Amino acid sequence: xxxxxxxxxxxxxxxxxxxxxxxxxxxxxxxxxxxxxxxxxxxxxxxxxxxxxxxxxxxxxxxxxxxxxxxxxxxxxxxxxxxxxxxxxxxxxxxxxxxxxxxxxxxxxxxxxxxxxxxxxxxxxxxxxxxxxxxxxxxxxxxxxxxxxxxxxxxxxxxxxxxxxxxxxxxxxxxxxxxxxxxxxxxxxxx
Amino acid sequence: xxxxxxxxxxxxxxxxxxxxxxxxxxxxxxxxxxxxxxxxxxxxxxxxxxxxxxxxxxxxxxxxxxxxxxxxxxxxxxxxxxxxxxxxxxxxxxxxxxxxxxxxxxxxxxxxxxxxxxxxxxxxxxxxxxxxxxxxxxxxxxxxxxxxxxxxxxxxxxxxxxxxxxxxxxxxxxxxxxxxxxxxxxxxxxxxxxxxxxxxxxxxxxxxxxxxxxxxxxxxxxxxxxxxxxxxxxxxxxxxxxxxxxxxxxxxx
Numbered sequence: 001x002x003x004x005x006x007x008x009x010x011x012x013x014x015x016x017x018x019x020x021x022x023x024x025x026x027x028x029x030x031x032x033x034x035x036x037x038x039x040x041x042x043x044x045x046x047x048x049x050x051x052x053x054x055x056x057x058x059x060x061x062x063x064x065x066x067x068x069x070x071x072x073x074x075x076x077x078x079x080x081x082x083x084x085x086x087x088x089x090x091x092x093x094x095x096x097x098x099x100x101x102x103x104x105x106x107x108x109x110x111x112x113x114x115x116x117x118x119x120x121x122x123x124x125x126x127x128x129x130x131x132x133x134x135x136x137x138x139x140x141x142x143x144x145x146x147x148x149x150x151x152x153x154x155x156x157x158x159x160x161x162x163x164x165x166x167x168x169x170x171x172x173x174x175x176x177x178x179x180x181x182x183x184x185x186x187x188x189x190x191x
Numbered sequence: 192x193x194x195x196x197x198x199x200x201x202x203x204x205x206x207x208x209x210x211x212x213x214x215x216x217x218x219x220x221x222x223x224x225x226x227x228x229x230x231x232x233x234x235x236x237x238x239x240x241x242x243x244x245x246x247x248x249x250x251x252x253x254x255x256x257x258x259x260x261x262x263x264x265x266x267x268x269x270x271x272x273x274x275x276x277x278x279x280x281x282x283x284x285x286x287x288x289x290x291x292x293x294x295x296x297x298x299x300x301x302x303x304x305x306x307x308x309x310x311x312x313x314x315x316x317x318x319x320x321x322x323x324x325x326x327x328x329x330x331x332x333x334x335x336x337x338x339x340x341x342x343x344x345x346x347x348x349x350x351x352x353x354x355x356x357x358x359x360x361x362x363x364x365x366x367x368x369x370x371x372x373x374x375x376x377x378x379x380x381x382x383x384x385x386x387x388x389x390x391x392x393x394x395x396x397x398x399x400x401x402x403x404x405x406x407x408x409x410x411x412x413x414x415x416x417x418x419x420x421x422x423x424x425x426x427x428x429x430x431x432x433x434x435x436x437x438x439x440x441x442x443x444x
Binding site: 043170 | 293
């Protein structure tokens with residue numbers, strides 16, 4: 001009886017030794033956090049058609065000024081100048097903990113890809129929008145509705161586009177898309 | 192003949208200027224100096240010391256991976272790869288974590304500077320090797336496909352994907368003074384961890400991805416996730432296709 005006990009004890013010892021030295025389960029030994037849920041929530045919705053709202057006042061100097069500011073800046077934290085009336089540098093968002101936090105307001109930073117009058121450090125991924133009114137609007141090659149759709153969701157016109165999606169993502173609202181259109185098609189020579 | 196040569200010379204200088212467009216003359220001088228004396232060497236050295244003191248150095252690493260020390264460089268060039276005893280396609284940083292756990296040591300966080308140093312050291316052991324991703328290995332193929340899908344997926348506040356700025360047809364174009372790099376040609380998969388001049392610190396490839404995600408308003412996903420490893424497999428394969436030898440630490444703007 002005592003001998004049997006000893007055997008069992010030895011066997012148990014052996015088992016525990018092998019699992020701790022040789023059989024460590026290493027499949028959970030390293031970090032491998034989940035990202036799929038984060039990505040799922042962050043996905044871009046399907047292309048959407050939009051009609052430019054009647055409330056769009058394309059000749060409103062205040063709208064043009066806001067459009068200009070958003071066109072040339074990345075966000076409220078980076079913007080050096082003060083934004084025109086009707087635009088903020090920061091927005092307040094409620095965090096998961098219920099606390100309200102200040103976050104920099106995002107702008108279009110369109111100048112990252114497009115050249116335009118007065119641009120500093122413009123990129124060239126998108127076409128130049130210089131002299132847009134004379135070249136495209138007055139010649140009727142484009143109309144404000146086209147420009148509105150392009151900025152709101154460029155995939156309708158070009159499914160392969162490299163341009164940012166600005167309304168379908170919810171980053172901007174209809175008024176802000178109007179502001180961009182107003183600026184892009186405004187007469188900039190008079191300034 | 193002369194008339195043919197002239198435009199050629201012009202294109203070359205323009206291409207060169209374009210390459211370092213975003214740098215001032217002072218920055219460029221500093222870049223040159225740092226190329227000879229990369230500030231990140233010290234991190235690589237430090238990573239080697241930690242590995243040696245804590246885990247038994249190259250010898251222990253080779254043993255853990257089941258190869259001889261002589262074959263270690265070739266083995267490292269195959270990462271990220273499927274490691275059966277870890278049950279996943281993993282990066283070298285995750286291998287280091289598994290070694291720590293096996294030896295009963297404290298696990299260093301993937302996103303810590305200490306891990307970046309160790310990772311840089313381990314990858315530098317393969318300097319001169321061409322990356323060697325095995326897409327015939329089924330797990331690695333799955334990881335590659337997930338990486339490619341992640342690369343192409345449009346998301347975030349601006350509806351952009353990695354491909355929006357790194358596809359063939361936009362390479363070399365300028366995004367707000369920064370020329371868009373061809374990730375294969377510049378050997379991203381071979382040249383990170385690297386010293387990032389604009390951040391004055393050692394950064395890893397996955398940390399670099401996070402930078403692009405943050406800038407372009409894509410939700411930043413965590414280092415070590417399957418998607419991040421997939422992206423690393425995908426981008427490392429691009430470096431392999433361009434025969435870009437591993438050169439750690441890299442030096443980046």
